[in-house]
Amino acid sequence: MKVIVVGAGVIGVSSAHYLNAAGCTVTLLDALPGPALGTSYANAGQVSPGYAAPWAAPGIPFKALRWLFDRDAPLKIRPDGSWFQLVWMARMLANCSHAAYDRNKARMVPLAEYSRDCLRSLRAELGLHYDERSLGTLQLLRDPAQLVAARRDAAILERIGVPHQLLDVAGVLEHEPALARVAHRVAGGLRLPNDETGDCRRFTERLAEHAASAGVQTRYGSDIAALLYRNGRVTGVRLADGEELAADAVVLAAGCASRALAQPLRLALPVYPVKGYSITLPLTDPDAAPRSTVLDETNKVALTRFDTRLRVGGMAEVAGFDLRIRPERVAVLKRVTTELFPEAGDLAEVEAWTGLRPMTPDGTPLVGASGVPGLWLNTGHGTLGWTMACGSAQLLADLMLGRPAALPARDYTPARYSRAEKS
Numbered sequence: 001m002k003v004i005v006v007g008a009g010v011i012g013v014s015s016a017h018y019l020n021a022a023g024c025t026v027t028l029l030d031a032l033p034g035p036a037l038g039t040s041y042a043n044a045g046q047v048s049p050g051y052a053a054p055w056a057a058p059g060i061p062f063k064a065l066r067w068l069f070d071r072d073a074p075l076k077i078r079p080d081g082s083w084f085q086l087v088w089m090a091r092m093l094a095n096c097s098h099a100a101y102d103r104n105k106a107r108m109v110p111l112a113e114y115s116r117d118c119l120r121s122l123r124a125e126l127g128l129h130y131d132e133r134s135l136g137t138l139q140l141l142r143d144p145a146q147l148v149a150a151r152r153d154a155a156i157l158e159r160i161g162v163p164h165q166l167l168d169v170a171g172v173l174e175h176e177p178a179l180a181r182v183a184h185r186v187a188g189g190l191r192l193p194n195d196e197t198g199d200c201r202r203f204t205e206r207l208a209e210h211a212a213s214a215g216v217q218t219r220y221g222s223d224i225a226a227l228l229y230r231n232g233r234v235t236g237v238r239l240a241d242g243e244e245l246a247a248d249a250v251v252l253a254a255g256c257a258s259r260a261l262a263q264p265l266r267l268a269l270p271v272y273p274v275k276g277y278s279i280t281l282p283l284t285d286p287d288a289a290p291r292s293t294v295l296d297e298t299n300k301v302a303l304t305r306f307d308t309r310l311r312v313g314g315m316a317e318v319a320g321f322d323l324r325i326r327p328e329r330v331a332v333l334k335r336v337t338t339e340l341f342p343e344a345g346d347l348a349e350v351e352a353w354t355g356l357r358p359m360t361p362d363g364t365p366l367v368g369a370s371g372v373p374g375l376w377l378n379t380g381h382g383t384l385g386w387t388m389a390c391g392s393a394q395l396l397a398d399l400m401l402g403r404p405a406a407l408p409a410r411d412y413t414p415a416r417y418s419r420a421e422k423s
């Protein structure tokens with residue numbers, strides 16, 4: 001089967017790899033000059049099935065109201081003037097019930113866990129290195145109220161069988177000794193020992209190199225103007241310069257641009273760009289840095305250790321396709337770094353970045369048949385694209401080739417939106 005994959009972020013590159021490994025003839029296209037130059041460029045670096053949960057959760061509407069009046073709030077909403085933004089937010093609110101949260105989480109966790117296992121196998125098979133670490137992740141709780149919420153989360157993790165440890169202050173310092181410098185800020189922690197970390201961009205670049213050497217044709221700098229639709233099916237793509245490329249199947253893995261590319265086919269993908277920020281700084285004292293990811297629950301900011309760098313990322317702005325870097329958001333990331341790891345790195349040498357998470361209202365990605373013959377989806381991974389990349393790509397390849405899939409396909413198709421599931 002001849003397949004075109006649209007988009008060379010972590011999702012598109014993983015899709016190209018697994019489809020090629022399954023025997024397809026694959027062409028991987030991206031408008032940008034290389035892989036991982038979109039949202040996969042500088043995310044927070046967590047491969048974290050333990051935290052796989054939709055943002056649409058009970059209590060979020062109330063918190064969002066409170067955050068409207070907080071300058072440094074983790075979530076900001078600014079009208080982008082589109083009807084789609086309103087519809088998307090309404091759908092997200094509808095997913096904030098307990099029943100919808102449980103259903104959505106029950107779809108996200110198995111995909112994320114499967115994905116971590118696929119990543120481990122891939123790493124062993126190909127010998128990929130990307131500043132990877134397998135030391136778990138730690139949610140840092142700064143006050144007693146957070147401890148109460150963490151106990152509730154731990155009960156859910158217990159129920160769904162995800163290994164975890166609730167830690168007191170001494171336990172936190174045992175796993176993240178650098179926090180001893182600021183022990184007065186530590187009330188406890190929730191550790192997920194099976195989570196991993198690593199640089200998503202490096203992973204994507206390495207996998208793209210491997211895929212190219214294994215036969216995937218890569219065409220960077222190829223801006224796709226439209227999907228070709230003839231005789232009731234998608235038959236290829238047309239580039240901005242007019243060139244047409246034919247294929248038996250097209251995989252849409254274009255992140256936040258997936259919606260616009262699918263729209264002419266009357267496919268309304270509910271994928272909205274939710275903006276986030278990161279800073280990356282060189283380590284000056286590795287012993288004063290985290291050993292893995294420390295997720296600061298107070299600010300919803302993750303601090304992840306790479307080999308010689310510290311990546312600090314988080315925050316969400318529902319504000320349309322706006323890639324301006326706001327200095328006040330960068331200042332929050334710097335403040336959190338100074339509060340928790342004051343001697344770790346050089347804040348004068350910060351690389352600030354912003355990216356748009358391709359988010360669905362229920363937090364679950366769209367993986368599988370699109371409903372339009374010839375067009376397949378792998379998009380909408382939102383906050384967890386790095387965590388879910390390998391599993392989504394393997395699932396997609398199995399579905400496209402009619403092989404037994406590890407997860408129930410119906411949970412990940414856009415049909416769940418037209419079925420109007422009860423929230």
Ligand SMILES: Cc1cc2nc3c(=O)[nH]c(=O)nc-3n(C[C@H](O)[C@H](O)[C@H](O)COP(=O)(O)OP(=O)(O)OC[C@H]3O[C@@H](n4cnc5c(N)ncnc54)[C@H](O)[C@@H]3O)c2cc1C
Nearest residue numbers: 007009011031038039040044046224255276384385386387
């Ligand atoms: C601040 C921040 C922190 C995050 N932290 C984490 C984390 O710790 N763990 C985690 O799992 N996830 C995290 N994420 C989410 C994760 O980064 C994303 O889910 C993931 O990168 C999405 O990958 P993608 O391949 O779908 O999109 P992208 O990486 O954006 O790739 C899409 C590609 O499609 C290309 N494209 C678009 N339109 C066209 C066109 N017309 N023609 C050709 N090419 C086109 C783009 O150029 C782009 O390269 C974070 C995100 C942000 C913003």
